[in-house]
Amino acid sequence: MSAIPVPSIGTAPDRGDRYKWVALFNTTLGVLLVSINESILIIALPDIFRGIQLNPLVPSNSFYLLWILLGFMLVTAVLVVTLGRIGDIYGRVRMYNLGFAVFTVFSILLSVNWLHGTAAGAFIVGMRLGQGLGGSFLFANSSAILTDAFPQDQRGLALGINNIAGIAGMFIGLVLGGVLAPIDWRLVFIVSAPVGVFGTLWAYLKLKDNGLRSPAKIDWWGNVLFAVGLTLVLVGITYGIEPYGTSAMGWASPRVLIELGLGVAMLVAFGVVETKVASPMFRLGLFRIRAFLAGNVASLLAAIGRGGLMFVFVMWLQGIWLPLHGYNFASTPLWAGIYMLPMTGGFLIAGPISGVLSDRFGARPFATTGMVIASFTFIGFDFLPINFSYLPFATLMLVNGLAMGLFASPNRAAVMNSIPPDQRGAGAGMSGVFQNAAMVLSMGIFFTLMISGIASVLPASLYKGLVAQHVPAATAAGVSHLPPITSLFASLLGYDPIRQILGAGALAKLPAHSAYVLSGRAFFPHLLSAPFSDGLTLAFTFGAVACALAAVASALRGGRYVHTAGTGTAGAATGTVTPAEEGVIPVAAGAG
DSSP states (O other): OOOOOOOOTTOOGGGHHHHHHHHHHHHHHHHHHHHHHHHHHHHHHHHHHHHTTOOTTSGGGHHHHHHHHHHHHHHHHHHHHHHHHHHHHHOHHHHHHHHHHHHHHHHHHHHTOOOOHHHHHHHHHHHHHHHHHHHHHHHHHHHHHHHHHSOGGGHHHHHHHHHHHHHHHHHHHHHHHHHHTTTOTTHHHHTHHHHHHHHHHHHHHHOOOOSOOOOOOOOHHHHHHHHHHHHHHHHHHHHHTSOBTTBSSOTTOHHHHHHHHHHHHHHHHHHHHHTTSSSOSSOGGGGGSHHHHHHHHHHHHHHHHHHHHHHHHHHHIIIIIHHHTTOOGGGHHHHHHHHTHHHHHHHHHHHHHHHHHHHHHOSHHHHHHHHHHHHHHHHHHHHSOTTOOHHHHHHHHHHHHHHHHHHHHHHHHHHHHTSOGGGHHHHHHHHHHHHHHHHHHHHHHHHHHHHHHHHTTHHHHHHHHHHHTTOOHHHHHHHHTSOHHHHHHHHHTTOOHHHHHHOHHHHHTSOHHHHHHHTSSSHHHHHHHHHHHHHHHHHHHHHHHHHHHHHHHHHTTOSOOEEOOSSSOGGGOBEEOOTTOOSOOOOBSSOO
8 A cells, every 4th residue: 555745844945955954064063062062071070170179089079970970961861852842832943042052151151160179060060950951952953953954855864964973972072072171171161162152153043943833831740740750760870870888889779769769650640641731741642653662762772772882981991901001091081082983983984874875765774784783793892802902892893883873863864754743843852862861871771780790809809909919908908898880980080090099198108019010000900800891791781682672673663654744643643655665554543
């Protein structure tokens, strides 16, 4: 059975061919800027903490370490749906322009921090949350603006470029932070300001609200329940990886259990509310469209695998591989970003190409194949020795980047094509929630798996190694029972873990040779190698399973679906297929 093609809403000829490229380049600039700022602090944190004179490894200061790192991601995950829905009501370009301005203002404020110690840390946390608010406006509306601007047979290319810029920005941020922070930590923040000013003015002057609007009242109950519920869940996950009492992690902490339980309860209540209100924030009816449901499930699983992989590689390179290959601990953050560039290259190569091809042949073969290949790369990483040769490591990273790029562009285009034109902001926001929340979720999962693998082995190895270098048994016993996450965070921050854990005073009391060995580049990496290997096996196995499940979800998306109905709920939507598609049933109530 076939359907007669209907021209897509939002592709009127009077827009001109030029406007769609203006929209593409501006929204890609916005998404790239935000994604770079999601990761730029991972490498820059050591210089930032030195600059504000705050030791993040002191237990009482762990709040600042976690929230400076994760606060931005958490805000973008929580608000992206709300702001996408507001864009549907009041105009997507208007909200997008506001986001660029808000992001730029908070970038400038971050760079003029004159405080020190905990006050400076609290200031950065607050300003990063504000920066995340601006980023949420940009993320929530960029895909919808592009979908409005491009005809359906070119959306794969446009959304592919936009999406790959977002993913590649995560890795570009690592290198950029490593380059700028040693010069002056404020450069990490101020670098965004001129780009933000340019993007704000450009968007204000050139972008046009061509999409359909759906006037409605704001769903306040839904917004509050969703924001608070998701925040509690993500905060609970964040604190779950911190030590609690004598436990290496805090998953048994009453606080974490209450946060997770209350958060889940509020999200359940949110789902009930959304079925009762006239103009819900979260369009649950969209999940009746199989292409939308399957694409978002696949995106969630892929983002979980990809997000955790980045942190695992940073710790592997900084904590073990780079010191063993002659790099001092202080320089490891920059070089970790540089050595991960093959993955970025893979994204940049495969993303636009797969987007163009998916416009012609549909998303399913490319997205599914990408996830299958990505799953095999996780298995390949697990076969590498801890002190690997770089060529096979770089090859696997390149292939993993190609696989993720092969998946990301077609999948995003397929999801956006399936959304009714008047709900594209909300739909893009819903899709963004899956991707952004997955970053925090993946960190919780991967850190938990790594710590689980390390906790049972590292204490004994650390005790033996310290005693062998004449550290008093009582001191060695105390140090060996410190939470493993202390060692992981020290590695992540480019600190010498033994010097940080043992202390300069204790090293000074040891024989000269012992002090030299303990503070050298090889002692801790050799000590950590075996426990870290156990953690890697757990993490890579999980990543392989997540990508394999993403491949299954992608394969179940059905044939190509393009929603061309003017308005209406997704459950009652009609759609069309292009002449090149054969055997695709016209869409009705969720057909693929």
